[in-house]
Amino acid sequence: AQSVTQLDSHVSVSEGTPVLLRCNYSSSYSPSLFWYVQHPNKGLQLLLKYTSAATLVKGINGFEAEFKKSETSFHLTKPSAHMSDAAEYFCVVSVWGGGNKLTFGTGTQLKVEL
C-alpha cells in the first residue's frame, strides 16, 4: 500500500519569503512522487515529479523538492513566495506496477500575504 501525509493543512507566508510545504510518504516499492497545484475552481497542474533519477527535482515557477529516502520525505520549497502562489498543493505518490494510480495527500492550503 502507498500513502502520503501532508503535515500542514494550512501554511501562511509573506510575499518574498521562503515557502516550505511538508510531505512524508509510505510505499512498499520505489515510489514516484509528485506535487500538484490547484488554484480555486481549477483543475490540477503538475509542479514537479520525482522518478528515481536526481533526488533534487526542479519544477515550474521556481519550485523544487528533494527526495530523502532515509526520512521518507518529499518536501516542496520555493525561495521567494509570490502572491500568485496562493493555492492548494497536493503531494502525490504512485508506484511502478500500480498502473499510474495516484494516491493524493489531503492538501496544504498556501496563503501568501503582502
Next chain:
Amino acid sequence: ETGVTQSPTHLIKTRGQQVTLRCSSQSGHNTVSWYQQALGQGPQFIFQYYREEENGRGNFPPRFSGLQFPNYSSELNVNALELDDSALYLCASSFLGNSGNTIYFGEGSWLTVV
C-alpha cells in the same frame, strides 16, 4: 493546457438520477483514470481504464462505472445519485508503459446533487 478536456463543466442533478461525464484524452494516451474530489479534500481514485478495459478500481460502489473508447474519449457514469456524490470529478490521461509517465488532468466536472 494539458490537452485533456472534460464536459460538462458544471451540472446539477436530483438525487436518484443518473449522470454521464465525458473526457477527451490526449492523442496516443492508452490510459484514463477518474478521480472524485469532494469539497476540501484531495482527489480519490475511482477507477482506471487501459486499452478499453477496467484496470483497477478504488473504493467506490458498482453504481460508478466507466467506458473508454478507441478515439481517446471516455465516460464516467454514476447511477442512483446520492447527495454525497456532489464533488469535482477529474479525468486523468496518461501513457502506461514506463514508470513516472506524466499524468495530465482535465479541469474537471462539478457535479451538484440536490
